[in-house]
Structure formats: C-alpha cells, structure tokens
Amino acid sequence: MERRTAVKYLFVIAGGTAVLPSCLHKENKASVLLKNIAVTADQETMLAEFAETLLPASSTPGAKDTYAHLHALRMMDQCFDKDAQKKFTGGMKEVESMMKKAHNTTFAGASAAQRSEILTALENKKASEDALQFYKLMKNLTIQGYLTSKPVLGDIFHYELVPGRYNGAFPVKTIIHQA
Numbered sequence: 001m002e003r004r005t006a007v008k009y010l011f012v013i014a015g016g017t018a019v020l021p022s023c024l025h026k027e028n029k030a031s032v033l034l035k036n037i038a039v040t041a042d043q044e045t046m047l048a049e050f051a052e053t054l055l056p057a058s059s060t061p062g063a064k065d066t067y068a069h070l071h072a073l074r075m076m077d078q079c080f081d082k083d084a085q086k087k088f089t090g091g092m093k094e095v096e097s098m099m100k101k102a103h104n105t106t107f108a109g110a111s112a113a114q115r116s117e118i119l120t121a122l123e124n125k126k127a128s129e130d131a132l133q134f135y136k137l138m139k140n141l142t143i144q145g146y147l148t149s150k151p152v153l154g155d156i157f158h159y160e161l162v163p164g165r166y167n168g169a170f171p172v173k174t175i176i177h178q179a
Helices: 003-023 041-054 068-079 082-103 112-123 129-147 150-156
Strands: none
Touching: 041 068, 041 082, 041 112, 041 129, 068 082, 068 129, 082 112, 082 129, 112 129, 129 150
16 A cells, blocks of 8 residues: 555544544533533423523514523523522422423423413422522523513614714704803
8 A cells, every 4th residue: 555545544534533523413412512500402492491481472582582591501601600500400400390290291391381380389489499599590591681682682672882873964053152
C-alpha cells in the first residue's frame, strides 16, 4: 500500500471519530444546554405544558409559543443557587407524581382541565413544600420570560428602546423675550 493512501485513510478515520459523537444525539436530553441541572426531554415537555397552562394561547401567543419554559430553565440553571435548583427539580418530580396519583397520567399527557386542577391545588397550597416551591419559581420565571419575549414586547406592546427615535426635522417654537 502506498504511504499517501495510508495517510489519507488515517485522516478519514480520525476525522470520522472526531465527528461521530456529534452525530449520536441522545433522544432523552433537553433541547437547551444546561450546566447545573439535569432535565430530560420529557421533563422539558412537562415544563412547556405547565407554562402553557399558566399562560395559554389565545389571540396572543401563549407561553409555549414564546419559549417561556426555556427561559425559566436557563434562568434556573444560570442564576439560582444549588439549593433552589434542587428544590426546583424535586418539585417538578412532585408535581408529576401529583398528576400521576390524581389522574394516572403524565402532566404532558393530561387534558387541559386536569392540568388546571393541579395548578389550582398548587395555587391553594394543597401540595408538598417542594411542589409549592417549584410552582412559585416556575410561575415567576414563566411570566418574566413571557413578558420579555420578542413576540410580546415587539408585537403586542410595540416596545422601543429608550431614548426612542430621533426626529431631526421637529419644528421648534421661537422664544420671544419680554423685557
């Protein structure tokens, strides 16, 4: 075998082994990169449905349309301490088990009425401390993510950054000095 052909095959094999891990996508990972908390794809779907139950779509986009659940995940991952992150993930599992006990289904697979029933129980503080902590954090982060999203700020509120527009042709009144 020629040396050039061997070196060429060596580079092809080395390049293939370098690219191969990026091709192997695990189906059970969240769609956002999280460093401090571990969230599966099923839990991310649960969070999306939880957020959509809090802020459903109507003539305006819902929480799922604005990706408010991903905002909540990123904020929880990057801005909160380890204790709050543990309570968040533990409470998420508690809410899922509440749905399992009450309706024998997952939160994502439940009907809108069943989801509203669980949220009403959480709002009325009829749940464990971890579930209530999760509800409080998720509700606040979802509302924050929704209100600061581009569809809401740009299309609904028509928000402009301060100081606003510059109008160089604005008419100026003349000032008359009185002595």
